[in-house]
Amino acid sequence: MRATTDEGIALEDGRVVTLAGVRLPTPADAELTAGTEIVLKRAGAAEIDRYGRLAAHVFIIEGNIERWFQADLVGAGLAQVSTRIGDAACARALFAVEQAAREAKLGLWADPYYVMNKAEDRGEVLKSRGRFALVEGTVLSVRESGGTIYVNFGRRWSEDFTVTIAKRNERAFTAAGLEPKKLAGRRVRIRGWVEQRGGPWVDAARPEQIEVLKD
Numbered sequence: 231m232r233a234t235t236d237e238g239i240a241l242e243d244g245r246v247v248t249l250a251g252v253r254l255p256t257p258a259d260a261e262l263t264a265g266t267e268i269v270l271k272r273a274g275a276a277e278i279d280r281y282g283r284l285a286a287h288v289f290i291i292e293g294n295i296e297r298w299f300q301a302d303l304v305g306a307g308l309a310q311v312s313t314r315i316g317d318a319a320c321a322r323a324l325f326a327v328e329q330a331a332r333e334a335k336l337g338l339w340a341d342p343y344y345v346m347n348k349a350e351d352r353g354e355v356l357k358s359r360g361r362f363a364l365v366e367g368t369v370l371s372v373r374e375s376g377g378t379i380y381v382n383f384g385r386r387w388s389e390d391f392t393v394t395i396a397k398r399n400e401r402a403f404t405a406a407g408l409e410p411k412k413l414a415g416r417r418v419r420i421r422g423w424v425e426q427r428g429g430p431w432v433d434a435a436r437p438e439q440i441e442v443l444k445d
Contacts (some may be wrong), residue, residue, distance in 0.1 A: 272285040
C-alpha cells in the first residue's frame with residue numbers, strides 16, 4: 231500500500247519519499263490514494279535525509295502512461311518549484327509549468343501572499359523576509375569579495391536586493407550552464423529564503439535558484 235502522510239509518501243516497504251523539486255504550502259494537496267502504483271526517479275545525487283526519507287521525482291502509472299506527480303501539482307498551482315530539483319532539464323520543465331500556472335492565477339497564485347517580488351522595490355522584497363519567495367529583476371553588477379560572489383540588483387549594495395553565491399559553489403553553477411559572472415545585464419528570477427543584511431538578500435546555494443529570463 232502507498233499513501234501520503236504529513237512527512238511524505240509512505241511505500242509498501244516502509245520507506246517514506248518526499249517530493250523532490252517542489253514546495254507544498256499545504257501537504258494535504260499532495261494526497262495520493264493508497265494502492266496507487268508509482269515509479270520513483272532520484273533527484274540527481276540526492277541522498278537519504280537525516281529522517282530516513284528519500285527525495286525523489288514521483289511518476290504515477292496509469293496503464294502505459296507515466297504522469298509526473300510534481301508537474302501535476304505545480305501545474306494546478308498547488309505547489310511552488312523549490313531550490314532542490316536535481317536536474318537542469320527537470321528544472322526547466324517545472325519552471326515552464328509554474329509560469330503557466332502563475333499567469334493563469336491558479337491555486338496559490340491567486341493569493342497576493344505569493345505575488346512575484348520586484349527586485350527594484352526593496353521595501354516590498356523585505357515584506358517576504360523569513361520566508362520562501364520569488365524575486366524578479368535585472369542584474370546591475372556582479373562582484374567578488376573573499377569567498378563570496380555578489381549579484382547586485384541596485385547601486386546601493388548595502389541596501390538594495392542582493393544574491394550571494396559562495397565561491398566554492400561557482401563550478402556547480404557553471405556546469406549547469408549558468409555562469410554567475412555573466413549575469414550582469416540579464417533579467418533573472420530568484421527563488422529562495424529572503425533574509426536581511428542591510429537590504430534584502432537571498433543566498434543561492436544551487437543553480438536552480440536562478441532562472442535566466444528571455445530579454
